Amino acid sequence: MRRTAETAPRPARRQRRPGPMLLLAGLLLLAGCSGGSPSALNPQGTGAARVNGLWWLLFWISVAVFAEVMALLAWALVFRRGTARVRHGQPLRFVTIAGAGLPFIILVAVYGVGLRDLAALGAGPGRDALTVEVIGHQWWWEVRYAGRSGATANEIHIPVGERVKVRLRTDDVLHSFWVPQLMPKTDLISGETRETWLEARQAGSYRGQCAEYCGTQHAHMAFLVVAQPRADFDAFLDRLDAPARAPQTDAERRGQQTFVQGTCAACHSIRGTGAQGRVGPDLSNVGSRWSIGAGAVPNDAGHLGGWIANSQTVKPGNAMPPQPVDAARLPDLIAYLRSLE
Amino acid sequence: MSTTLSTPPGIGREDLARLAEHWDEPRSLRAWFTTVDHKKIGRRYLVTAAFFFVLAGLSALVMRTQLARPESGVLSPQEYNQLFTMHGTAMIFLFATPMLFGFGNFLVPLMIGSRDMAFPRLNAFGYWVFLFAGLFMWASLPFGAAPNNGWFAYAPLNQDQHNPGLHMDVYALGLLFLGISTTSGAINFIVTALKLRAPGMSLNRVPLFVWAIVATAFMVVFALPALNTDNALLFLDRRFDTHFFDPGGGGNVLLWQHLFWIFGHPDVYIIVMPGLGIVSAVLPAFTRRGVVGYPLIVLAIVAISIVSFGVWVHHMFATGLPQLSYSFFSAASTIITIPSGIQIFAWLATMMLGRLVLRAPLLFVIGFIVTFVLGGFTGAMFALTAFDQQVTDSYFVVAHFHYVLLGGALFPILAGIYFWLPKITGRMYHEGLGRWAFWLVFTGMHVTFFPMHLYGLFGMPRRVYTYRSDLGWDVGNLISSIGSYVLALGLLLVLIGVVHAIRRGRPAGPDPWEGDSLEWSAASPPEAYNFPVIPCVHSLHPTWDERTVESTTTGATKDRILSEGKRTLFTSELDARPERAAPMPEPSFKPLVLAGVLLVFFTALLLGAYPVAVAAVLAVAATIAAWLWPPRRPDEEIGIAS
Amino acid sequence: MTDRGGVVAAATGVEALTTEEPVGRPTGWWGMVMFVATEATLFACLLGSYFYLRFQHGPSWPPEGIDKPKLLIPLVMTGVLVPSSLPVVWAEHGIRRGQPWRLRAGLAATLVMGLSFMALLVIEYQDDLQHFTMTTNVYGSLFYVITGFHGLHVSVGLMMIGWLLAASLRGGSFGSHRHERVRNAAIYWHFVDTVWVAILFTIYLSPRL
Ligand code: HEA
Ligand code: HEA
Ligand code: CUA
Ligand SMILES: [Cu+2]
Secondary structure (H helix, E strand, C coil), rough: CCCCCCCCCCCCCCCCCCCHHEEEEEEEECCCCCCCCCCCCCEHHHHHHHHHHHHHHHHHHHHHHHHHHHHHHHHHHHHCCCCCCCCCCCHHHHHHHHHHHHHHHHHHHHHHHHHHHHHHHHHHCCCCEEEEEEEEECCCCEEEEEECCCCCEEEEECCCCCEEEEEECCCCCEEHHHHHHHCCEECCCCCCCEEECCCCCCCEEEEEEEECCCCHHHHHHHEEEEEEHHHHHHHHHHHHHCCCCCCCCHHHHHHHHHHHHHHHHHHHCCCCHEEEEECCCCHHHHHCCCCEEECCECCHHHHHHHHHHHHHHHCCCCCCCCCCCCCCHHHHHHHHHHHHH | CCCCCCCCCCHHHHHHHHHHHHHCCCCCCHHCCCCCCCCHHHHHHHHHHHHHHHHHHHHHHHHHHHHHHHCCCCHHHHHHHHHHHHHHHHHHHHHHHHHHHHHHHHHHHHHCCCCCCCCCHHHHHHHHHHHHHCCCCCHCCCCCCCCCCCCCCCCCCCCCCCCCCCCHHHHHHHHHHHHHHHHHHHHHHHHHHHCCCCCCCCHHHHHHHHHHHHHHHHHHHHHHHHHHHHHEEEEEEHHCCCCCCCHHHHHHHHHHHHHHHHHHHHHHHHHHHHHHHHHHHHHHHHHCCCCCHHHHHHHHHHHHHHHHHCHHHHCCCCCCCCCCHHHHHHHHHHHHHHHHHHHHHHHHHHHHCCEECCCCHHHHHHHHHHHHHHHHHHHHHCHHHHHHHHHHCCCHHHHHCCCCCCCHHHHHHHHHHHHHHHHHHHHHCCCCHHHHHHHHHHHHHHHHHHHHHHHHHHHCCCCCCCCCCCCCCCCHHHHHHHHHHHHHHHHHHHHHHHHHHHHHHHHHCCCCCCCCHHHHHCCCCCCCCCCCCCCCCCCCCHCCCCHHHHHHHCCCCCCHHCCCEEEEECCCCCHHHHHHECCCCCCCCCCHHHHHHHHHHHHHHHCCCCCCCCCHHHHHHCCCCCCCHHCCCHHHHHEEEE | CHHHHHHHHHHHHHHHHHHHHCCCHHHHHHHHHHHHHHHHHHHHHHHHHHHHHHHHCCCCCCCCCCCCCCHHHHHHHHHHHHHHCCCCCCCCHHHHHCCHHHHHHHHHHHHHHHHHHHHHHHHHHHHCCCCCCCCCCHHHHHHHHHHHHHHHHHHHHHCCCHHHHHHHHHHCCCCCCHHHHHHHHHHHHHHHHHHHHHHHHHHHHHHHC
């Protein structure tokens, strides 16, 4: 189950309305065959799908009104240049109807639709829905499941087709929880708790990213929502309660020793070992994560080594200081961390 | 048709000589520091704001260079974060508002037929404070201590424990300092427009530009205190350990957002309103008729300025407030588009009835309509909470506000520059250069910002210093960056055009456009006293109106020439009946001194030299006391019963 | 400076003497009214913040460990400050009739009352500071910042009053034709007074409701 952002499975684009898509196709092309894009126009969840519908409604209204304005402007430019005689009327009725009356009707209608969608977004899951607790840190996401002792980071597993409650808190400054393909944003407010929900219609991985400016590394505070069939999800949950995978080879055992006895344990936990730090992400399953450093770099041996030696070159300003790990011990440490699935 | 340097009928040579004697300031270094002439001050506002615009624009170019390619290393995250914050803060506070205030300063007295602003020395003071506050903020950049928390500086990232260093102190103090200038300027505009209008200019004959400036000034008076409160509390939190925004001490981080946006939303109309006023002022000259629906437009201006105070929560649609309040603010935000719609269609109607003279100012007005309407539509989309929650804090929002800001402020400003350059400098610009500039700016603008809608929808958040290349944002960003260079080139041409006009332009004469408002009846550039004869206004288009013109020529009377002493006419607030001729102040060093002492005060606060700050406060009090100290007069003159 | 002569001539000419009696509202009046409007908004923001923070804070207000504010001194302060507007009004009416002695006496009375208010504020602070400070919690921050900010305004008002008094004692400054500055300072002083009532209600009375 090793994924990087590049290889993450991505379901086929579902095109609900061919018309607008045709019009935007050229523009989409501009965007460079946005196959891997976490696009809100390619919704895969109930919440985002609703907003997508609203967007196309607004888009077409705007096109129509803009066409009207441009037509009037063009008419003036074509027919009222040069020698045309000035007319001194005051067509107040035209101004009121075109500028206030028609827009008012349109806006009232659209407002009604918008209200309905807002209510749908706010409806939330049932009371005893599965609850994921997401805690924002500068600049990574801690992920916990109600009733489970273990934690993970920057990767949220959910069962496909079910509405999952997400409880949002922040450990420091404001962040914002956004998975464009699944659900609009909810901010994480210091000193308070917020709730939102996720429902993925198809299995797959959906990229999310912090959308509230939160300091130096706001750019690298991404996460992945992995929607999987219920059985796989349950297996994932069960692993959260069990100790992390034990080291199998000598190298891994030495790596574990380095980790637990070194500085790492002060900040990181690995279930079933002496490492119980809470400053940084839980690393019990770090080997299977999609990235290192909340989307900063792909998760492979080279990047992991670089991260441990000096994460500041990878993600300048992040809260993990450069680690003075003996060059001889580094490969073992890497091997151990990579084995943690 | 209007006054030129030769003596017009109705006013004697001696009168002109006496006016010149009382109003002219000598060309000396001393006069440069002491001037209170609204035209010089207005010009300084324009030049200084343009300077800050170039700085902020160049910051944007550096940002765009960094963002042109994924994972590029032009800037460190710390540098990028300071640059985008300074870009936004400077564009909003040091460019858009002061630039439009500069137009207001230069034009309002001319448009209402007055010889200066109501408080000329306060005006000079406001300029110096603006200059010093701008330098105060920009000076932090070379030290790597510039504000780094975005232009709205949310708590708690603005707090000491999350953001050590001087960054946010510069922000809080800089904006408080600048606020003094903005507030004093606003009050000055209000009083000027109320009391100094030429006789006969009743409220229904006030030019739309002046209406817009006055509405703006009222919004400043009631909106800016919220920002000042915010920043004062922030400074106390940072330096004196209070807990306003600290949940640990019982404070609340959302208080910052509420106060900021109670200011911030009216502020975006503070920026756009004078821009719309410029459009209304430019159109008559190039359509050869008055703007359609004057009363409707005035109504729209007033409506916008009131409703704008009731929509601030639409900037907080993702903070998880109760749905009920969201439905209210969503409705208010939806409704506020209507007055803008009225104005747009009034201008369209004007163009459809008039005879278009397609010169550079009109080109920029057309560019304004196209751009602003597109930006307005995305604004109307955000008003729907559900949609906003999806796109807020993404590049879609960046696209929206550049469309409305460039469309609603920059294009009108450029139109205004070309339109009034002849009046300000007495020289005509080069039309061909102006057209090139327009097309480059227009194309550059849309190439830069249109793609942002798309990659915003594709999930790109704003304020990221870099992005991975596998997300489908590469091409759009590259296009934006290319567009921004085109845009910069166009602006460079504007700059060249202005310099060229000043150096080489042919003399413009007082009224090159055959404009309708009073500034076109003054000389170009206007005399120090603006009008040899203060006109008597008989219609909404005084310069096109025979009787008004007559009032300054054959119909000139002594009480409107006022050549004894440095005086202008005060009139009544509503229907502009003459009240009295009032003396205007002489040039003075005090405004500069007072602003300088304030600079010392704020610098001392920034560096924590509190005793110095206290001393500066005392110096401020002393300067003001001396400034306003009443001159000694004989008893019978002041009216003591003996 | 030749222009000087012009001004003096203009100000002392026949026309000046007859038209000096202000017709309509002078610019200074409008300027002061707008200034007071923006200042009042500032206080509205502060008091609004008080209520916002209070209602976001939870049930107990003031927070645990701080007593409800005592009322005696604030009420005395109110009794001193609010009536202090009367001598100003009296003084202003006096100078409009060209009676400088009334101006001086009225201003002096206000000065004394304002200074007593400030003294009472200091006494009040000395008591409060035993229990909580600006850094204790958000309640303390609000309490001291709002009352302190008002105190600052009273001080500014007192400086204005003192300044007027000094100028009027010198003579040749104010009379029935020239009293704009008196009126403007009076407007400011009334404002400072009125705001105090709002503060009394917010800071001292509302926690008891
Ligand atoms: C000049 C500045 C300016 C102007 C004029 C506007 C105009 C409008 N703005 Fe904009 N706005 C900003 C500057 C401006 N804005 C800035 C700077 C931000 C971002 C701040 C930040 O986050 O950094 C912002 C953000 C912003 C948001 C928050 C987005 C977010 O952060 O999630 C919202 C939400 O409602 C909004 C709404 C509107 C609306 C409804 C208008 C309306 O006034 C628009 C009205 C105009 C029209 C609609 C066009 C003309 C009308 C017609 C042709 C009639 C027909 C129209 C219809 C049928 C719709 N704006
Ligand atoms: C009036 C307001 C205004 C104006 C005019 C502009 C103009 C521009 N803005 Fe601005 N922008 C804001 C207000 C404005 N912006 C605000 C409020 C923000 C939000 C900040 C925040 O998030 O806190 C923002 C944010 C913002 C971002 C998002 C940053 C981020 O979220 O990470 C970007 C990115 O591309 C950007 C780009 C540009 C560009 C390319 C221009 C160009 O139009 C600039 C063009 C100008 C020049 C280039 C200078 C003039 C040049 C000359 C006179 C010629 C001489 C120069 C040469 C030698 C070439 N802006
Ligand atoms: Cu966390 Cu941005
Ligand atoms: Cu807004």
